[in-house]
Amino acid sequence: MGKENVIRWSVAAGVRALKTAAQTAIAVIPTSAVTIGEVDAAMVLGAAALGAVLSVLTSLAGVPEVQEGASPLSMGDGE
Numbered sequence: 001m002g003k004e005n006v007i008r009w010s011v012a013a014g015v016r017a018l019k020t021a022a023q024t025a026i027a028v029i030p031t032s033a034v035t036i037g038e039v040d041a042a043m044v045l046g047a048a049a050l051g052a053v054l055s056v057l058t059s060l061a062g063v064p065e066v067q068e069g070a071s072p073l074s075m076g077d078g079e
Contacts, residue, residue, distance in 0.1 A: 009066045013059035017052040024051035 025048040032040045 005066070009059075009063065012063040012065040013056055016059055016063060017055040020055035021048040021052040024048045 025044050028044050028047045029039055032038075032043055
């Protein structure tokens with residue numbers, strides 16, 4: 001896997017992870033406010049972080065933005 005491929009995959013996976021973290025936080029905030037009566041920042045941040053980690057792990061299977069969805073594990077040096 002070439003350096004350029006690693007950078008492209010890292011950027012694409014990072015953007016997806018940030019989007020997933022934001023979506024998770026948006027989903028958890030109303031739930032936290034309803035069940036606890038106030039927003040539990042630690043719970044929201046923890047859930048968002050978990051969402052980001054899971055997104056990166058899922059991206060190991062490949063991201064559509066990089067070489068037609070190739071996994072970084074399957075990209076060759078010459079591609």
